Amino acid sequence: MARYGARAFLIGEVLMRSDDVAAATRALLANPLTAGGI
Numbered sequence: 746m747a748r749y750g751a752r753a754f755l756i757g758e759v760l761m762r763s764d765d766v767a768a769a770t771r772a773l774l775a776n777p778l779t780a781g782g783i
Contacts, residue, residue: 763769
């Protein structure tokens with residue numbers, strides 16, 4: 746995310762409740778343009 750200028754991001758409830766937070770985070774970061782709604 747730093748590559749795109751982000752220094753921080755909000756963590757949503759879905760990520761917090763995920764059984765595998767690492768996998769959920771990887772999925773979120775896999776395509777930052779669609780994951781961030783940009």
